Amino acid sequence: MTSHVKGQDQMRQRTRWGTRLVPALLAVAGLLAAAACGGTTDDEKPVAATGAATPNADKPVTISFLSYNYGTPGIGGKGTQSLLDAFHKAHPNITVKPQGVAVADVLTRLRTDTAAGSPPDVAQIGWSKMAEAVRTLPIVPVQKAAPADEWSTHVAGLSPSIMKAVTQDGVVAAMPYTMSIPVMYINADLFKAAGLDPANPPKTLDDVRAAGLAIKKATGKEGAYVAVVDSGKSDYLTQSVIASAGGSLVGSDGSVTLDQKPAVDALTAVAGLTSSGAMPKVDTTAAVASFTKGEMGMLVGSTALLVSAQQAAEGHFTLTTAPFPQVKAGTPARPTYSGAGLAILAKDPDRQRAAWEFIKFITSDAGFEIITSQIGYLPLRQTIETKLADTPTVKLLKPALDQLATVTPYTSFPSDHANEAVVTLQDDAVEPIVLRGADPAGTLSSVADKIRKLVG
């Protein structure tokens, strides 16, 4: 055999190698990718909650905690760190490793972490995303993760109306944690400059429009803002105005009812604020920034903004609050709640036990004292409301706390696509109607059809 022929043989041999090797590598890579992205298997589902977890409570355990407040530069981040520090001091055998996440990305992060096989043990999940999370993620209902006697003792001091609102089918899946309901913030200085009395705040949306226009005319500042166009794609304020008009997004039989007259009336009323000029055509982020700079007369938004609004107002303007306004005169306001609950995704009993201990602590009296005084969320325990009654924060929360007894349960679309339906509602209906003058009836009708197809 000449060297030429031998060389050709070698080339052919290499080519055969190549034709075998490359597909083999591709197959291995495909398997690796599939393994990396694969979902949880039946075997990986969380251990069935016993309701009487009996692992060794003194055994050192490390759990992870996904929180959209943790790590943020404002009061939410500082308050969450205070909670973690206090918990660690009280429970040195349990180490909590916090993980920050953007509020809009909580569900995405939970899904991808679960797909990767490493969900956090405890997660702070916004109520607008809770229904889909409970349906699709391996969440252990917090009520079932807790020993029965500890559970009843713990929830005894919590707001009955909130506990009732978050109970589904007789079980509490996620513990109410950083809860808020909408309230009306008032820049009392601008009210006075416009000849209005901040002690006699607007009671209906019509009153809000009149006061807003008066402020704008007298001061040149923005009049009012009702934060239905939520930057975090939550529909809690949309639900609040629709419920206050006597309607709902979903009927008692699970049907989509957001195109019925009460919903159309509610969004027509809010759109009337923008069309009249009383409310600027901007999203909530811009409106909140304007209010905290003292450039706006009224802001109807979550109580979660309270402490930051207080800090911004200090030395600049006088901040007062008023109850969530009625959408229609004579029809009582029925705001729903927003904020977040704490869900357990821990798989093994030791971590579930540690997760419950963590949740129990940060929703105890000590926890809610920090939550209310440092972050500004509602004190869901009467003891804390009483203890902090004379603090400026709780005084400003008083109108919201008075409405707590009549809070409307948050409604979720009955589907695994609940979050997509909420995003569709906010992007395709609420924003065009309120900010760009789209026809409320026609827009809600077409969006309702779209959501019906989505949720089945």
Added chain:
Amino acid sequence: MTTSEAGAQPALPRGRADRPAPRGHALAGKRADEPPAPGPLAASTRRAGGWRGAATPWLFQAPVLVSLAVWVYGPLVFTGVLSLLDWDLISPHPEFVGLTNYRQLVEDPEFGNAVLRTGLYVLALLPFATVVPMALAIMLWKRPGRASGIYRSLLFVPVMLAPVANALSWRFVLDPLGGIVNEVFGGLGLPQRDWLGDPSFALPAITLITAAKFVAMHLLLYGAALAAVDRRSLDAARVDGATEWEITRHLVVPQLARTTALLAFLCAVFAGQWTFTNIVVLTDGGPDGTTDNVYFRLFQYAFTFFDAGTGAAAAMMIVAGLALAFAVVSLPRRRRATG
């Protein structure tokens, strides 16, 4: 082998064979048309055995091949498979749905809108990828000096900023209630707007924000191309009475044609990706879908709505579209090269 000995040999074909072979080379002292003697590598291969010799080159290439397979082709195959499934990322039992995801995408007006908007981004960004940086680069090249360097450095700052931080800074600049731009517009008596919330202005705003980030990088690439331009030819043209515009138009710009073609191609391929971060941070595809693009829609399908199959189908359609674009661009050039 000496030069005189080489000269005594019969005429050799032109090319490598007409050069004297180096001392010790297999060709030394032999005719060029004789088969080469086995070299040291071949000898060692023979000693090592056939399969080992054949495996050696693959071993050297293995890191790259494995890397490509794991990070590029493997996921591509996986994405192709995923596009045929109905899967929510965590369900243990994905359902095979065939081409349903592709059919739904084709019928989905939002995806159609995203494709259209991606095309608009390409068209809107094209001048900022080519004409603007070329003009800036030529101006700076014609007036070298300290001021030119400072100006170039200032332009380069956005390139170095983290994309999300850069996008967030624009939120403050364009804030409809008290942002810098509206303050300036108000001061000049011009109408103030919600630049990112107005369907008429949102896409141009995202385009400008995106362009501001990459234009300096393209300026740098044009600067590198200009370094190869012979300034003596320009001087000669001046002596012949050509104006600066004529020199730029007929001498400088033609020499930047290859760089312009490259940057235009990159813009066509990457415009959607360049705008992605700004869309996520500033508009979420709104208002009314006017700032949407295919990458953002893919992200929405897969990671906001957890419809991994539809997201994968969108990814495969994007790959197919890019492959088609590449073929359209490269095939005529290959034909010219081979014809």
